[in-house]
Amino acid sequence: MKLRVDKDFYMDDVSIISEGMSIFGDVETHGNIRVDGKVKGNVKAGGNVTVGKNGGIEGNITSKSMTIGGGVVGGVQVEGKLILEAKSQLQGDIVAAILVIEEGAKFSGKSAMHNE
Numbered sequence: 001m002k003l004r005v006d007k008d009f010y011m012d013d014v015s016i017i018s019e020g021m022s023i024f025g026d027v028e029t030h031g032n033i034r035v036d037g038k039v040k041g042n043v044k045a046g047g048n049v050t051v052g053k054n055g056g057i058e059g060n061i062t063s064k065s066m067t068i069g070g071g072v073v074g075g076v077q078v079e080g081k082l083i084l085e086a087k088s089q090l091q092g093d094i095v096a097a098i099l100v101i102e103e104g105a106k107f108s109g110k111s112a113m114h115n116e
Helices: none
Strands: 001-002 014-017 023-024 026-029 032-035 039-041 043-045 048-051 056-058 061-063 067-068 071-072 076-078 079-086 090-091 094-096 098-100 106-108 109-113
Touching: 001 061, 014 026, 014 090, 026 032, 032 043, 048 061, 067 076, 079 094, 094 098
Parallel strands: 001 026, 014 032, 023 039, 026 043, 032 048, 039 056, 043 061, 048 067, 056 071, 061 076, 067 079, 071 090, 076 094, 079 098, 090 106, 094 109
Antiparallel strands: none
16 A cells, blocks of 8 residues: 655645554655654655654655654665654664764664765
């Protein structure tokens, strides 16, 4: 199953996967997405991906920027800034222009930096 959002949506729009909701399959949007539930599949966003403190993604993620407050298992490729908040957990490789790891965050994998 693949969810897709039309290009007519603005970058300021946020698609929300609420706590208690689970998606099995790839998710793609041209805007932003917030995950407070669970996604088991790849996530591709033209804007920002935010994983809330109770949210989780099992799959590869591609986006302009990303903030992780919950858990991610999979590779992360971000054009701009990736933030790992204090209670976040990331198991996978990172490619980003800017990487911020707050004290208390858990990261297991390789990181590579690139120019924006």
